[in-house]
Amino acid sequence: MQIDKVQRKGLSETIGEELLRLIAQGGLKPGERLNEVHLAESFGVSRGPVREAARELEGQGLLVSRPRQGFYVADFTSDQIVDLYEVKRWIDPALIYDFQSYSDHATRRAILKDIDTIDTTEKVAFSNTLFAFRQRQVAQLHNRVLAAHALSLYRQFHIVTALIDVSDPEARMVRITDTLRLFWTAMVEEEYAQAQEIMRKDAEFWRKDVAPRFRKDTTDTA
Secondary structure, eight states: OOOOOOOSSSHHHHHHHHHHHHHHTTSSOTTOBOOHHHHHHHHTSOHHHHHHHHHHHHHTTSEEEETTTEEEEOOOOHHHHHHHHHHHHHHHHHHHHHHHHHOOHHHHHHHHHHGGGSOOSSHHHHHHHHHHHHHHHHHTOSOHHHHHHHHHHHHHHHHHHHHOOOSOHHHHHHHHHHHHHHHHHHHHTTOHHHHHHHHHHHHHHHHHHHGGGSOOOOOOOO
């Protein structure tokens, strides 16, 4: 597992980004325990910033903590995937309203153009550049509370996208980027109802497609 040394500024945030990268690229696998000592040595920092970053990622649903055991990479279940897409259906209308109310035409056109930066050559590059696009999109939001919730959701989708094993990843990447272009074209043209319908149908499609690819939640009792 190769880990890049981090700079001595914004340690917990930087380490959080590195942990996210490791999870997305398979360096840390679902259900795997974080070795805080090894990570701290690899990053060239004390254990404190590693633990702080882990707590932040736990709050975003990417890590889970167990008493006296430490932090583990989240192992998504089908029920959790359904929950993610339900939250997406709540957040999408709020995003549309924010951009409708506070952004100008040039900003929306720039976001539409920015879709071209998403790398569809292979799975990991796609997942990483899609998330980077989402980060730049969220940075344009007026409501910072909404931005924080949207970014947390996108971080979880970033991991989910990386975990999915499909027979035709190219078709999957094309569908995602095509939907983004349809959505942002509607936003540029101020067809906000159409934009909302695009996102509603998209969330429903992916909920049905993605959830069955993850294990069933076996924690419920009859």
